[in-house]
Amino acid sequence: xxxxxxxxxxxxxxxRLRAAGVNPAPTDPRGxxxxxxxxxxxxxxxxxxxxxxxxVQCVSLGWQDGSEPDASEDTGVTRLEAARELALVLxxxxxxxxxxxxxxxxxxxxxxxxxxxxxxxxxxxHSVVIDDGNGATGIQHRRAALQRLRxxxxxxGSDAELRLGxxxxxxxxxxxxxxxxxxDLLPRPGxxxxxxxxxxxxxxxxxxx
Amino acid sequence: xxxxTPLHDLAPARQADVLAALAAVETASLPVPEAxxxxxxxxxxxxxxxxxxxxxxxxxxKVHGGWLSGYDDAIAAHLAAEGLGSLSQDERAVLALVMIHxxxxxxxxxQISSESWLEAVPVPRSELExxxxxNVRIRxxxxxxxxxxxxxxxxxxxxxxxxxxxxxxxYMSRRLWENLMLVAQPDGVMAxxxxxxxxxxxxxxxxxxxxxxxx
Numbered sequence: 001x002x003x004x005x006x007x008x009x010x011x012x013x014x015x016r017l018r019a020a021g022v023n024p025a026p027t028d029p030r031g032x033x034x035x036x037x038x039x040x041x042x043x044x045x046x047x048x049x050x051x052x053x054x055x056v057q058c059v060s061l062g063w064q065d066g067s068e069p070d071a072s073e074d075t076g077v078t079r080l081e082a083a084r085e086l087a088l089v090l091x092x093x094x095x096x097x098x099x100x101x102x103x104x105x106x107x108x109x110x111x112x113x114x115x116x117x118x119x120x121x122x123x124x125x126h127s128v129v130i131d132d133g134n135g136a137t138g139i140q141h142r143r144a145a146l147q148r149l150r151x152x153x154x155x156x157g158s159d160a161e162l163r164l165g166x167x168x169x170x171x172x173x174x175x176x177x178x179x180x181x182x183x184d185l186l187p188r189p190g191x192x193x194x195x196x197x198x199x200x201x202x203x204x205x206x207x208x209x
Numbered sequence: 210x211x212x213x214t215p216l217h218d219l220a221p222a223r224q225a226d227v228l229a230a231l232a233a234v235e236t237a238s239l240p241v242p243e244a245x246x247x248x249x250x251x252x253x254x255x256x257x258x259x260x261x262x263x264x265x266x267x268x269x270x271k272v273h274g275g276w277l278s279g280y281d282d283a284i285a286a287h288l289a290a291e292g293l294g295s296l297s298q299d300e301r302a303v304l305a306l307v308m309i310h311x312x313x314x315x316x317x318x319x320q321i322s323s324e325s326w327l328e329a330v331p332v333p334r335s336e337l338e339x340x341x342x343x344n345v346r347i348r349x350x351x352x353x354x355x356x357x358x359x360x361x362x363x364x365x366x367x368x369x370x371x372x373x374x375x376x377x378x379x380y381m382s383r384r385l386w387e388n389l390m391l392v393a394q395p396d397g398v399m400a401x402x403x404x405x406x407x408x409x410x411x412x413x414x415x416x417x418x419x420x421x422x423x424x
Contacts (some may be wrong), residue, residue, distance in 0.1 A: 015266030076245030
């Protein structure tokens with residue numbers, strides 16, 4: 001039988017990180033180095049996802065470069081597809097918070113709920129009004145999608161000051177490169193309804209945690 | 210069990226095999242077929258994969274002929290005690306209702322004989338709304354449980370258990386079934402047996418396993 005030492009077991013620390021999504025990093029350098037080494041032994045990567053101006057270093061558990069979950073269809077792996085509305089709202093939020101495609105989208109810049117909703121409207125030609133079975137349609141549906149993105153760590157903050165969350169900070173350079181190729185298809189903040197061109201579903205590729 | 214070679218002691222190509230399988234079992238919604246990844250087919254690489262998972266408090270689970278991952282039992286007990294990743298009171302209440310209607314009652318009636326949590330009779334949402342919870346709270350909890358992959362939509366406004374149940378270890382699966390029996394028949398003989406066994410178990414934590422067969 002193997003006991004778990006709640007204070008020092010790095011397995012428990014990494015499990016906490018997985019369950020919580022993001023946690024403060026150990027403040028002593030030796031503790032931080034131990035955690036980095038533990039993540040590496042686990043085949044994972046510890047990523048600094050501290051928001052700008054944070055007094056505390058925040059870390060999350062990402063994939064090693066080149067070993068991200070493969071989103072192609074012929075891997076034999078079945079994954080849930082993101083709901084279309086979720087992908088469209090994420091596409092809008094991503095563009096609003098990612099002004100410079102040469103840089104990693106995280107941490108990006110802050111935006112507002114209204115700005116994201118306007119950008120989302122630019123994708124109206126890509127959407128179908130769906131009744132989710134709970135009576136939510138239209139703007140309610142979009143608000144619910146944004147809330148789900150918040151809960152899943154893709155967005156953070158209040159409606160007046162939204163920014164990309166730690167999940168975006170975990171996107172590897174390979175994943176960001178894939179998104180960068182679709183950058184011009186993302187709806188610009190302030191774009192008129194239906195103005196965005198092409199498909200914006202590239203964001204669905206980035207769904208592994 | 211094959212002795213595990215640590216990830217960093219493997220040749221680069223074999224490390225890539227293990228990491229590919231790791232990403233697959235950690236993110237798939239259904240069991241990953243063994244034939245899809247070299248590190249699932251080869252016992253030595255599979256042991257390395259199990260060790261990688263163990264380093265993060267996870268275990269490799271054989272489920273319906275494929276592979277998935279879950280939390281190690283002892284680690285899960287710690288997380289639950291800390292409230293990490295736990296469901297809210299409303300989510301637990303709605304989930305209990307769904308499981309009683311979808312699994313416990315049909316199993317007791319002999320409608321389903323499989324021990325798989327996905328072998329379930331979908332329950333209409335209207336049935337859940339007969340409970341003391343308000344419809345608004347039920348709807349909110351259902352939305353969150355579906356988003357988490359714990360429940361899914363069935364035909365004609367019904368709900369049923371979803372793929373996250375496949376990530377339960379045999380120990381956690383047994384605990385869940387026992388909990389359903391405790392809720393459904395708290396004064397029954399089985400409930401007494403379960404309570405007595407749990408009283409004995411409280412003095413020792415669950416074993417820590419590395420690879421488990423769940424079906």
